[in-house]
Amino acid sequence: MQTPDDPFFQLTDKHLRDLTWALVSPSLLDCSWSAAQPQWFSQLQQQAGSPASWPRIKHSKHSRLGLIFESLWHEWLQHSNWRWDANIQISQYGRTLGELDLLIDTGEQHCHIELALKFYLGIGNDWIGPNRRDRLANKIRHTREQQLPLSRLAEAQQQLAAMGWHPTDSEAVFRGCLFYPADSTVTAQLPQEVNRLHWQGRWCHASAVPNHITEGFWVILARDEWLSPVLSPIAASAADVVQLLGCHFRHLQVPLCLARVKPLQQQSTGQQQWAEQQRWMVVADRWPD
Template sequence: PRPRRLGQHFENLVAAVLQHSQRYRLVARNVPLRLNGKTLGELDMLVEDRDTGELMHWELALKFYLGLPGGPEERAWPGPNPRDQLVTKIRHLHDRQLTRCDDPVVAALLAEQGWRVGRKVLLTRGRLFHTESGTALPEETNPSHQQGTWLYARTLETAGAVIPHDHWHCPRTLSDNRTDFVAAEVLRDYVQTLSSPVMIRTESGSITFAAPDSWPDH
């Protein structure tokens, strides 16, 4: 059964791929870091490169963000839950999660288990949803990132199928019996009753988010 959190499902998928890899070996995942009963954090994955013998620390993230034109950088790319911000997530990944093994205390804890991390890897997937007017992207963003568009439900003029949350990372894999296209006016009314955006696949096959008028303020 799939876990409720999409991020955890993503970790499970990566772990499954590694189990079938000839080059990489999954050494450990969700490694707790504890000292004198205090939790210092957790490492997503430790992965061995069989070709070099190098042990790598992998941090994973699966995220979706919508660009707000003209907004301040700190709040320009909110997630469906606007408390989740792209800039904040980038800083957390680079400045906190990826640097944990640089801490001598953490390195000593890992050494007690025979682990010495030689490289750090950030594996991020997801999609950034743009508007026609565009929003400046943080410099760390991959130019070839997966993209979509988003709009407010009141401007929705095409029929579409709602993508369930557990398929946000692979919306095109939905079987036909789970893809019910509904009229634009029905979608508008449905989205307006919610508190967060909804992922939609249009009849032309494009992936978009439709947001209620109250988003992201409420």
């Protein structure tokens, strides 16, 4: 995780931080079909230049994190000179077979890319989404066996050729965070596809909060603040956060994401900000049952 003096936190605009993190944050996976550092990553960054120099910043109107993540990638591509297309529906006899997230022309090849932003909590052999409906193993299998092969189907090849696309490669871009159990008695086994340098956090049940959140300053994150390390104008003490979390989980079962933060003096404004140092997820005691 970044230190408070990391240049990343000099990006005072949240959209700029999300935009930068969407491209250059640690990959969640590193395998044959989802490399941590494909060559065209650095090519795209060079093509598009620095987001801080772009004339206009577009803010996504989406509320779902996955769609916000896709829109950030589209913004990068809009500032490159690459040809690209997104959300291409593949059909056969009027029936939709699936959708391709992204097609890019690097000048050397046409690539089909699937984009994913995911957050999972580790427990035993499972990595489960906060809402319990999503599992990392299922997402890996679905991406590898269903989404990536879609562009290689004869129906897709014919439809794409008519659009001037001839993809020779299919790969996935995974971003997000894996939350490890704060309870040392709970194990969490990683799938072999996971990148060893992935973004890591911690999770605990609500009743264990007083055991783990004992010092420092914290920020409770809104859903749209999950994407990148937060820079906040305010922070709360550990004691206040424990009290707030206790009140929340007495009435609600909704997981809460929070960040432990350290003070940062903004050189440009002279105002104190709080920079994220560690990401946490707190879930109801009955989770994941």
